Amino acid sequence: MSLLLCVVCGAAVMLAAIMFSEHMATVKIADHEQIIGRDVVQSVDRILDSVSSLRRNELAALAGKPCSQVGALLADLETYLRYVRAVALVSGDRLYCSSALGRIDVPLSNYSLSIGRGDSIGLLAQTRYQPGVPVLVVFNRTAPGAGVLSIVEGDYLMNALAHGLRYGAQTVSISVANTGRLDARGTFTPASAPPDAYTTRIESLKWPFEVLVSPSEGFVSGMHWKYRVAGLTLGLLLDALLAAGYLLTFAPRRLLLKAVRQALERNEFHVVYQPIIETSNRSLVGVEALLRWHHPKWGPISPASFMEEVESSDMLGPVTQFVMRTAVAEMAQRLVAIPLRIAVNVASRDLERRDFVAQVQALTARLPAGVTLVLELTERFFLRESGRTAATFNALKAKGVKFAIDDFGTQHSNLELLGRFQFDYVKIDRQFVSQVDRGDAQLIRGIVSVAKHYGLQVIAEGVETESQHLALRAAGVPFAQGYLYQRPVTAEQLAQQHCEVTTS
Incomplete structure (x- = not known):
């Protein structure tokens, strides 16, 4: 009876060790995705913080003034901004002056943005001036009815997203609410498209976007294999200790005394x-x-x-x-x-x-x-x-x-x-x-x-x-x-x- 009990306990220990190893592998994969997601969020946050803070006061002073007076200064200021392809001044709900094109007349709604009450961002598959190139647009409200629109190259975002691919992710994307998603390979998906199945979502605490991460099959299988081996080893060790305990506890007393x-x-x-x-x-x-x-x-x-x-x-x-x-x-x-x-x-x-x-x-x-x-x-x-x-x-x-x-x-x-x-x-x-x-x-x-x-x-x-x-x-x-x-x-x-x- 004691031998049967020991065998049953040994099988239970082995099963528990395997289940625990599967759980630990899942936890470690999730932790790894969280780390990747947080790293990417921090990288994108730094881009948006830089775009919104550099020369903000000087640009705010230009918003609302005629393009003929401030166009040259706007073009000069744009050269000091990192990550930015172009800057446009906004009055009311229209872009009226661009650092790249000079005087323009484009509705702000073309960029999936509104004048609103504060800063906002949007993700676009392209612009009318450069088709096929995804961009991130940042609107900084400088005064009631006025502001500055910055256009950030999508390549900078893709570089940040690619960091996750190098560390075991299958897909890494940035999603901006009501505008769309952009992955590390430059594929833009509109917000109206069915959502993809992502394992982990990490939201930015500063800006209205989230990073979506899914692990690669190779990384997942590698982690499960690693922890299965560890679980099997642990199970064998515990079973060995259980067997030793059985020998000490249940083995006939006369054998020890002998x-x-x-x-x-x-x-x-x-x-x-x-x-x-x-x-x-x-x-x-x-x-x-x-x-x-x-x-x-x-x-x-x-x-x-x-x-x-x-x-x-x-x-x-x-x-x-x-x-x-x-x-x-x-x-x-x-x-x-x-x-x-x-x-x-x-x-x-x-x-x-x-x-x-x-x-x-x-x-x-x-x-x-x-x-x-x-x-x-x-x-x-x-x-x-x-x-x-x-x-x-x-x-x-x-x-x-x-x-x-x-x-x-x-x-x-x-x-x-x-x-x-x-x-x-x-x-x-x-x-x-x-x-x-x-x-x-x-x-x-x-x-x-x-x-x-x-x-x-x-x-x-x-x-x-x-x-x-x-x-x-x-x-x-x-x-x-x-x-x-x-x-x-x-x-x-x-x-x-x-x-x-x-x-x-």
């Missing part, structure tokens, strides 16, 4: 040590022994992936015994010149084992003078407390073994534990240590105060920055461990580093 048993037999386990330092001078006062598994096929395997199962099985005893025996042997062999605490993580079920006290006593008897064994237990383990747990705890305390409550504050923060068991150390979890960087050391000081009340020493875990170290020291934390001081290393590396420090 692998742990074989790892012990094949010497795949080893122990590394993270130093515990005194915060006042950073001198080495102890080490925490940490179990590591290097599988010959899968490489390093995190203890988080197997220790929970080990803790609830018969393999807990052999694994705990391996860590304690290895730590005591390696530390006794290499670091015998200084007083030292060797901390080992144990579970409450370890304290319930009948042979646990004898095993620990045999190991402590091999420790050099000044070296102490510390057993670390987390709060959650004491939820399964029994009479044997308390008896074992007290028996080992009587033999000089120290105890630390690990990850204090992360589970139930039961102060009754501190009163019921005679701990020696309280270890502050890294999640609280990280807060002191932000000036939040009040909780740390509270834990230190509680520890002093019960006669306990405080050890901070997970110290990674100098500011955390200083804040912890200021809060009265005497001991600490973390990457700031040393990452976990082998006993040989630790001994070598200690030797270098002492000789220097």
